[in-house]
Amino acid sequence: MRWAFLRSIFKRKWAKPSIIFFFLLTPILLSLLLWAVFSPGRKFQPLKMAVINEDQGIASRIVLSFLSSPKAKKWIEITEADREQAFKRLRENKISAIMVFPRNFTENYVQGKTTTIKLIKNPAQRIYPEVAATLMLGFEKILNFLRAYYDEEFSALSRGEVVSGEFLKGTLQKTEELFRSIASFPFKIREEREEKKRLSRAIFFLSGLGYFFMLFFSNASITSMVGTRERQVQKRLFVSGISPFQYSLAYHLSSIAFVFLLELALAAAGWLLFRPQNGNPLTLLVIFLLFSVGSVSFFGVMAGIIGDEKKVNNLSSFFIFLFAILGGSFLPLSALPQTLRKLSFLSLIHPFNQATLRVMMGKEASGFLLHGFILSAALFFLSLYLNERNLRLK
Amino acid sequence: MLEVRDLEKSYGEREALRGISFQVREGEIFGLLGPNGAGKTTAVSIIATLLRPDSGRVLYEGRDVFSNLKWWRRKIGFVPQEMAFYEELSAMENMLLWASFYGLGRKEARRRSAEILEVLELSHRAKDRVSTFSGGMKRRLNLALGIIHNPEFLILDEPTVGIDVQARVYIREFLRELASRGTSMLYTTHQLEEAQQLCHRVAIMDAGEILVEGKVEELLKKAEENITIVLRGDFPPMETLRPSLEKFSGKILSFSGEKVALEVENEGAVAGLIKEMLEAGISLREVDIKKPDLEALFLKLTGRELRE
Ligand SMILES: Nc1ncnc2c1ncn2[C@@H]1O[C@H](COP(=O)(O)OP(=O)(O)O)[C@@H](O)[C@H]1O
Ligand SMILES: [Mg+2]
Numbered sequence: 001m002r003w004a005f006l007r008s009i010f011k012r013k014w015a016k017p018s019i020i021f022f023f024l025l026t027p028i029l030l031s032l033l034l035w036a037v038f039s040p041g042r043k044f045q046p047l048k049m050a051v052i053n054e055d056q057g058i059a060s061r062i063v064l065s066f067l068s069s070p071k072a073k074k075w076i077e078i079t080e081a082d083r084e085q086a087f088k089r090l091r092e093n094k095i096s097a098i099m100v101f102p103r104n105f106t107e108n109y110v111q112g113k114t115t116t117i118k119l120i121k122n123p124a125q126r127i128y129p130e131v132a133a134t135l136m137l138g139f140e141k142i143l144n145f146l147r148a149y150y151d152e153e154f155s156a157l158s159r160g161e162v163v164s165g166e167f168l169k170g171t172l173q174k175t176e177e178l179f180r181s182i183a184s185f186p187f188k189i190r191e192e193r194e195e196k197k198r199l200s201r202a203i204f205f206l207s208g209l210g211y212f213f214m215l216f217f218s219n220a221s222i223t224s225m226v227g228t229r230e231r232q233v234q235k236r237l238f239v240s241g242i243s244p245f246q247y248s249l250a251y252h253l254s255s256i257a258f259v260f261l262l263e264l265a266l267a268a269a270g271w272l273l274f275r276p277q278n279g280n281p282l283t284l285l286v287i288f289l290l291f292s293v294g295s296v297s298f299f300g301v302m303a304g305i306i307g308d309e310k311k312v313n314n315l316s317s318f319f320i321f322l323f324a325i326l327g328g329s330f331l332p333l334s335a336l337p338q339t340l341r342k343l344s345f346l347s348l349i350h351p352f353n354q355a356t357l358r359v360m361m362g363k364e365a366s367g368f369l370l371h372g373f374i375l376s377a378a379l380f381f382l383s384l385y386l387n388e389r390n391l392r393l394k
Numbered sequence: 395m396l397e398v399r400d401l402e403k404s405y406g407e408r409e410a411l412r413g414i415s416f417q418v419r420e421g422e423i424f425g426l427l428g429p430n431g432a433g434k435t436t437a438v439s440i441i442a443t444l445l446r447p448d449s450g451r452v453l454y455e456g457r458d459v460f461s462n463l464k465w466w467r468r469k470i471g472f473v474p475q476e477m478a479f480y481e482e483l484s485a486m487e488n489m490l491l492w493a494s495f496y497g498l499g500r501k502e503a504r505r506r507s508a509e510i511l512e513v514l515e516l517s518h519r520a521k522d523r524v525s526t527f528s529g530g531m532k533r534r535l536n537l538a539l540g541i542i543h544n545p546e547f548l549i550l551d552e553p554t555v556g557i558d559v560q561a562r563v564y565i566r567e568f569l570r571e572l573a574s575r576g577t578s579m580l581y582t583t584h585q586l587e588e589a590q591q592l593c594h595r596v597a598i599m600d601a602g603e604i605l606v607e608g609k610v611e612e613l614l615k616k617a618e619e620n621i622t623i624v625l626r627g628d629f630p631p632m633e634t635l636r637p638s639l640e641k642f643s644g645k646i647l648s649f650s651g652e653k654v655a656l657e658v659e660n661e662g663a664v665a666g667l668i669k670e671m672l673e674a675g676i677s678l679r680e681v682d683i684k685k686p687d688l689e690a691l692f693l694k695l696t697g698r699e700l701r702e
Contacts, residue, residue, distance in 0.1 A: 004494035008483060015482035015523075229481075236478035236539065239442050240495040241467050394446060 002246050005237075010254040013221060023216065024262060027209035028269050035202035035274075047128050047135075048077045048095045050086035057106020059115065062146075062171075063139050066179040090120065096128035097121050099136070110158045112147060116140065142178045146171060199274055200361070206270045207356045208329035210263070211291065211349045215320045217262055218295035219313065221255035223302070225387065227309035234391065244391035248384055252300060260292040278362035287359070287369065291352040294376030297383040298348055304386025323347040328354070351375065395419050396441070396547065396578070401450035403436050410436040412602040413450065418547075418580055423573050425593030426582040427688065429700055432599040434582040435475055438551045441580065442472045454547070468496070471545030475552045475582075477532050478539070481525040485516055485535050488524065489542055496543035503542075510538045513568065530561035537565060541572070548572070548579045554588065566592050586688040586700060590614075598692055605695040610688075618686040620657045622647070622693050623664060625671075626680040629654060638674065642667040648697030655697055 014020070051067075053060055067078050078099070081089070086098045100118035109115045119136050121129035147154055153167045224230055225248075237247060267284065299316060306312050324330060326340060327349025333341055344350045355368035396418040403411040410433045418424040426434045439445040441452050443463055452459045459466040479488045486507060493503035511517045514534040519527065524535060537553055550569075554562045569592065573579060583589050589596050590610055597607040606613065629635060632649055639646060639656065642663040647655035658664055664683065671678060684690040692700040 002495075004491055008480065008487065008491045011487075012480055012482040015525075229477075232474060232476040232478045233480065235439075235442075235444050235474050236472060236492075237495075238444060239467055239470065239472040240492060241464065242495060393443065 002242060002250055005242065006250040006254055009250060010257055013258045023213055024266055027206060027213050027266065030209055031202050031206040034205045035198055046075050046077045047131055049132060050081045050089055050095050050098045051078050052083055052086050052098060052100045053080055054103045055101040055105035059106040059109040059143060060101040062175050090122050093122065093124050095122060096125050097132040109143065109147060110154050146174060199276060202274050203276055203360050204332065204357060208353055210266045211353050212324040212329040214259055214263055215295055215323060218259050219299040219316045221258050222296045222300045223309050223312045225251050226303045226307055244388045247391060248388040252296060252384060255296045256292045259296055260289055263288040263292060276360055279360045283359050287352055287355045290372045290376045293380050294372065295348060297379035300383030301379055301386060304383055304390060307390060323349045326350060397453040399451045401437060401440055401447045403440060403447050409602055414604050416597050416604060416607055418578055420578055421573060421576050422595060423579045423581055423593045425589040425596040426599055427586060427589040427596050428599030429584055433602040434599060435551055438549055438582055442470060442549050443467060469546050471540040471548045473537050473540035473550040473553050477536050479524060479535060482523060484521050485511060485524055486520040488539060492539050492542050506542060510541060514538050530557040533557045546577060548577050550579060550581045552582055590688055598695065600696050613688060613691055614686065617691040620659060621664060622684040622690040623656050623658060624682040625654045625678060626652060627676055627678040629676060638670045647693060655693055657694055
């Protein structure tokens with residue numbers, strides 16, 4: 001290997017840092033923008049529930065009094081209703097769940113038997129019924145705690161004895177305390193869910209756009225090999241004893257290293273901005289490396305076949321956009337028409353983008369990795385061969 | 395000694411070289427002089443082993459250069475017609491890169507690079523990116539890169555094209571100095587003056603052929619043998635004019651309705667011819683009596699003028 005040569009042509013590639021910076025910044029800015037656009041700007045809808053209270057005892061009253069307190073009213077809307085009304089509203093998708101206090105709820109509670117609030121979820125909704133379910137769980141926990149805490153008093157109550165006002169006051173105070181902690185809980189849920197969605201969207205865009213922009217770098221980097229100026233230099237290089245193979249290899253390697261480093265820079269920026277929870281860095285490095293090899297070699301093959309930088313560049317932009325569309329750079333694959341989705345395997349971006357997204361979601365990506373590996377290796381050797389052959393003494 | 399034998403080369407249908415032969419002796423500056431498109435670059439590219447000839451051979455010290463590629467490439471320095479270096483790197487970085495190809499050690503490479511850049515007056519800009527250089531500076535760097543390894547045979551393809559007179563003179567001096575220390579050179583140019591001043595021997599090329607070859611003094615003598623003149627005006631057909639032309643001249647070199655190139659024996663004949671033409675009612679706009687130089691020789695040989 002001619003290290004001095006490799007080093008020199010690698011160094012050349014950084015001659016215009018401002019252009020490189022701009023091209024790197026664009027996908028980052030775009031994904032940041034999209035991240036902001038998709039942020040939950042719209043108002044949070046309160047959780048709407050109907051309550052069927054067949055109990056009408058003290059235990060259900062404790063819960064309901066909390067639910068109609070001003071603090072809770074900010075995020076929860078309950079209406080007491082009879083069975084018929086409640087189910088009608090559920091069918092009409094006007095509420096997310098129905099809360100049922102069974103007939104002997106208080107009785108069981110006071111006696112220390114297990115008590116459950118029944119919840120009927122609206123199957124047409126996804127998040128709110130789950131929030132309601134978690135909420136119910138919280139209520140039950142609090143009620144059970146209170147029951148255990150005032151065991152003596154409750155037992156006395158169940159025996160029909162008179163209890164002190166002190167006990168009632170204490171119960172209410174404790175209840176208030178405990179419910180306060182619940183009041184902020186659905187907001188946390190909401191934020192977490194929204195945040196996750198936003199994050200995965202941002203990562204989706206950064207990955208897709210990143211690969212899209214990297215194709216431009218790959219193209220520019222390798223096709224300069226068949227540019228007019230480079231051809232002049234080649235003459236002198238060959239006379240100076242560099243073989244076409246050494247030349248071709250060094251040109252490929254320096255371009256690959258260049259694209260790989262840019263890819264790393266982009267990924268590092270994305271990592272800092274979005275701080276994803278998943279994504280094995282080592283797997284990501286492998287994906288980036290394979291992509292650098294594949295994309296540089298793809299345009300290398302074009303250069304090897306066409307042999308003229310300008311002509312290659314004209315065709316390249318077409319391929320870059322095609323790859324980006326089919327590879328899910330602009331829209332998720334699921335949003336593409338069926339026919340296009342079937343063609344996505346033709347895209348150079350596809351296996352790498354999918355692998356990246358899967359890794360970021362904590363999923364397995366070996367299928368796409370293998371696809372990418374085979375593609376990149378094949379393109380690399382083909383490009384190396386074609387370009388070396390073109391440069392041989394004729 | 396470099397020996398070029400019957401080189402032929404075609405690009406598709408176009409014959410760029412139609413069998414050229416010449417020799418370059420040790421320590422000699424040999425000039426290939428010819429107009430654009432004569433085939434100089436093609437010839438030089440073959441000799442530098444960048445192109446294979448269709449037929450013919452190139453021998454150095456009796457060995458075929460294509461059969462001894464590595465050996466030959468170590469011996470030559472090559473200065474291509476176009477700028478051949480990396481503009482994004484500095485002059486020094488370019489020098490060190492090429493030095494590395496010839497296995498020069500780090501120290502030796504630095505020393506030689508600095509020395510050459512100094513001589514070619516580039517050392518004050520050695521660390522600047524070459525893309526910021528002027529045309530003349532780039533030309534000098536192009537030359538510098540060809541001699542980093544002190545080659546025993548230097549091939550230069552129009553190394554002074556497109557630069558100012560001062561820089562041209564400077565490069566010429568430099569090459570002469572190099573030759574005096576034993577470097578042989580093959581030098582192409584389309585500028586007769588340059589060939590005349592720099593080269594020991596010259597071959598004049600046109601359309602892929604060598605028209606004449608020899609020492610510069612000998613060629614100049616040939617140019618002096620007769621007077622070459624170019625007349626411009628409105629001429630009647632060749633047949634009407636021929637008797638009077640032939641009365642005074644040895645040879646018609648070329649003829650068109652507006653321009654006639656002639657070779658005549660002496661100045662008296664020039665005067666007589668012009669007088670007769672004017673008497674015949676021919677309107678003459680210009681009479682150009684050529685200096686006896688390589689340009690006149692080229693005109694004699696081809697009927698065309700070698701223009702810069
Ligand atoms: N790569 C090429 N393909 C086709 N024709 C060429 C090529 N290079 C040179 N020629 C033609 O060959 C002839 C000789 O060119 P060249 O050797 O460059 O002449 P010179 O260097 O004397 O100007 C010209 O007619 C030129 O157009
Ligand atoms: Mg030329």
